[in-house]
Amino acid sequence: MINIVLVSHGELGAALIQAAEMIAGHSDGVYSVPLLPGESPEAYGEKLSVALEPIEGDGILILIDLFGGTPYNVAAREALKERVECVTGANLPMLLEVLMSRDETPLSDLAAAATVAGQESVRNLGEMLAGRG
Amino acid sequence: MINIVLVSHGELGAALIQAAEMIAGHSDGVYSVPLLPGESPEAYGEKLSVALEPIEGDGILILIDLFGGTPYNVAAREALKERVECVTGANLPMLLEVLMSRDETPLSDLAAAATVAGQESVRNLGEMLAGRG
Numbered sequence: 001m002i003n004i005v006l007v008s009h010g011e012l013g014a015a016l017i018q019a020a021e022m023i024a025g026h027s028d029g030v031y032s033v034p035l036l037p038g039e040s041p042e043a044y045g046e047k048l049s050v051a052l053e054p055i056e057g058d059g060i061l062i063l064i065d066l067f068g069g070t071p072y073n074v075a076a077r078e079a080l081k082e083r084v085e086c087v088t089g090a091n092l093p094m095l096l097e098v099l100m101s102r103d104e105t106p107l108s109d110l111a112a113a114a115t116v117a118g119q120e121s122v123r124n125l126g127e128m129l130a131g132r133g
Numbered sequence: 134m135i136n137i138v139l140v141s142h143g144e145l146g147a148a149l150i151q152a153a154e155m156i157a158g159h160s161d162g163v164y165s166v167p168l169l170p171g172e173s174p175e176a177y178g179e180k181l182s183v184a185l186e187p188i189e190g191d192g193i194l195i196l197i198d199l200f201g202g203t204p205y206n207v208a209a210r211e212a213l214k215e216r217v218e219c220v221t222g223a224n225l226p227m228l229l230e231v232l233m234s235r236d237e238t239p240l241s242d243l244a245a246a247a248t249v250a251g252q253e254s255v256r257n258l259g260e261m262l263a264g265r266g
Contacts, residue, residue, distance in 0.1 A: 015141075015144050016148075022170055023199075035155075066156075088256045096199075115257040118222070122224075123200055124219075125219040126219070129213075
């Protein structure tokens with residue numbers, strides 16, 4: 001199984017997991033590593049390493065709240081490792097997509113699918129209603 | 134001032150607001166209306182109406198967690214009203230963009246900017262590192 005790790009400012013990652021559970025029920029192998037207010041990049045990096053180290057399975061997909069900032073800066077280093085992929089701009093449709101697809105999708109394809117799902121989920125209803133979106 | 138309302142499954146909207154506050158500090162005129170576990174669409178619709186009704190200012194931009202589901206179904210009705218715009222797939226970069234831009238941007242342009250910011254924030258680091266993204 002591919003494991004999913006949310007890295008975020010505060011409890012955003014945990015809230016994404018809870019929202020996904022309201023829709024799709026509980027999933028194993030889904031983790032949140034929150035950056036707490038006032039926490040240093042060094043302390044957060046150590047916390048993320050400790051969280052990732054015991055995770056076993058077919059790899060880790062890290063979903064990052066934002067391109068830039070401490071969670072990104074720390075997690076992006078992990079993207080250089082084997083069997084780790086990272087996608088930024090985490091939102092609920094992205095998380096639901098990877099939870100549905102991870103059993104039959106290789107890690108790099110899952111990261112690509114997460115990216116497409118995240119991008120395509122962003123829609124402007126006003127433009128859609130006007131036939132422009 | 135344009136008001137921002139997050140509608141979401143559970144506390145995702147509140148967590149987005151808290152994450153934005155960690156980066157940009159507190160902002161007035163930003164609200165979360167959570168769908169609670171077990172809450173009916175009717176009860177949620179009533180709650181959203183009650184939350185939106187007293188909001189004054191230059192309009193309301195509703196950021197929705199997901200295209201589909203109760204928060205979307207209820208909030209999309211509001212998109213038919215004057216001075217209300219809705220964007221789905223809410224993420225942290227989208228919220229930060231609208232908080233930065235809302236003072237100088239008309240409502241419909243702000244919805245378009247939120248959409249672009251949300252879409253462009255979703256990036257696959259593996260593809261970027263490989264020069265493909």
